[in-house]
Amino acid sequence: MTTDSTALIPVADTTPEGDHRYGGLDHDVSGGISAPVLGMLLFITSEVMFFSGLFAAYFNVRANVAIWPPIKPDTIPPEQYHVDMLPFVLPATIVLIISSFTCQWAIWSIRRGDHTRFVRAIAVTAVLGAVFLVTQCIDYWMLGQEQVTLSSGTFGTTYFTLTGFHMAHVFGGVVMLSVVLYRGMLGQFTAKHHDAAEAASLYWHFVDVVWIFLFSLLYLFPGKTV
């Protein structure tokens, strides 16, 4: 990997004994992916495994029962749990997908050194993320009206745990984007130095992809109505 990288070390030179001399922190100039971005990719790997655990639990409880969604207790005639009455899910999904594009637009802008577009696009992304959070809260409130809660058997538990942890991650993403926005407005990023923005955008795309899986699972393939 770094066999021939010595040429890339700016302060490198060779002493008469053949030893390399170089200043401490110049190791990471050897090219390739930057340390913060690699760190974020690895962190996202761990997040993927975290959601894998939750998804596995969902598939497990769903596969264990004959009817999914399960029947609500004490309903005559028997009534299944369902979430298809939620009006904001599709718009929220579209909002989140668009936000991924605006986020990438911001990254392409800063790579060209276009500050104004970068700041605007990041601001739009953060706002879209916040809109998603608000619509999710409205959906939760509506489900609460229907007596569907975290303690409504396996259906409620898996639904709220999966979407809840996704929401928490969206919230984390909005915080990251806000920090990036603030730093962008202070002019801390350049075409060459904007690792924080790249890392935040990777995280934002990840959060978006998780939602696409969740949306497919919970709304496109929610089980059969009997």
Place this chain on the structure above:
Amino acid sequence: MATTTLTPAASSYRSGLYDWVTTTDHKKIGIMYVINSFIFFFVGGVLALAVRSELAFPGMQILTPLGYNESFTMHATFMIFLFVIPMLAGFGNYVVPLQIGAPDMAFPRINALSLWMLPLAGILLLSGFLTGGTAAAGWTSYAPLSEDHALAATGAGQDLWIVALILIGTSSILGAVNFLVTIFKMRAPGMTLFRMPIMVWTVLVTSVLVLMATPVITSALIMLFIDRNYGGAFFDPRVGGDPILYQNVFWFYSHPAVYVMILPAMGMISEILPVFSRKPLFGYKAFIFATAAIGALGFSVWAHHMFTTGAVYLPFFSLMTFLIAVPTGVKMFNWIFTMWRGQLMFKTPLLFAFGFLSMFLIGGINGAFSASVPVDFALHDTYWVVAHLHYVLFGGSVFGIMAGFYYWFPKMTGRMMNETLGKVQFVIMFIGFNMTFFPMHELGLAGMPRRIADYSSTAGWNDLNLVATIGGFLIALSMLPFLWNIFLSLRSGKPAGDDPWEGNTLEWATSSPPPAYNFDRLPDIRSERPLFDARHPSIAPVSDH
């Protein structure tokens, strides 16, 4: 040999408390990891003695049944999550940047965060004793036992346990990201992947395991927390949940965690054996591929802990478990042939490395027994399993940690440790260890179940239990020469110099203790033994630039 000039000003290891608490220096953080781990080793050890004392004779003498359950639960929790795992992470923290010629870890502040989460988690666990009882459902905390609110055993202590373990897991994940970025981005010029010391390779593979397995137990613990506190239904069969689900998700982490606890110890042994045999490691690349194979296979064997549930596909998990013996066997040959016809120097680190080799061999063999499904059906949840896991985790990891401690203490402090006291400690510990855990094989075969507070005096288990208890106190006794040795060596140990063992790897190319940011210059790196090459230029590989 490169002797370091100290620029910027050398960090003094006698700097004030404030300096230690706020430091981002990987060496100080590594040392604090080690100290923190020894503190919880002490706590876990006291709990182990409580368990052994109760079992010395039939009848309940010193603990209540609930207190017994708390003791063995917290013993395992402290030993696994706050002693072995962080201890190895601590050595990794100290050694890895030095061995790859880096000035620090890639993310020094995240490194400090990883460290300080650990004492916090330990305090949370201990505070269970103040809230009317700690977790008592075993370190596995299987649902529905861990969810049963009717049992006093699962009060606030169980929730504190969950929160503490999530904290420790987060600390591990951040540490793993840090190690991986450090290893991939901060190697010195010339330090190619296949010139990295074995210790660095084992930390690399361990970090991948931590990164991919730990988040899964975090999800299991969160589900358990939701079930316990918010009326969730994940693991509660009364409302459609599935207790076996918990076991699957739990062991998906906790089996790879076994390799998290042994691979870095194997790395330490692989640093020590070549130095004290005056030979290169036999089969360097084979060792690396064996390490990677153990890591990869480690993800496909979790259900061998669940054979008796009847809910897993037995032949697959049995086969994969047997397969892990292959790369492990490769490593045994690496180590044995490293020593073969070497000029052995019988210093304390080598003795503990011998302890590791012999005891881990027993732990590997008695583990392979349980990989066979019919044998496992007979041995499951008996003392055989307790014997096996202690031969691996104590005979393997703890002997490895001791070897590493004696090996790197001179680098960390600039002082040599006392050889006589070290050998006395080794002998007492080795005898005590085997007295404690070897009889447990016999007890397991005689049918004694694990996790019981009492047993019948006519079951035929009396003598062996008494022997095991005496052995347990011998292990505790072996800590006295150890602590005395540390005290003496810190106060008046022989100055170590840069390279007291004639080591092979870069940490010995700087002063003891190393200055802040470690190196001013480095020797040319042309093999995995740059210091050996520098001492013997006539037989060193030719430079590639």
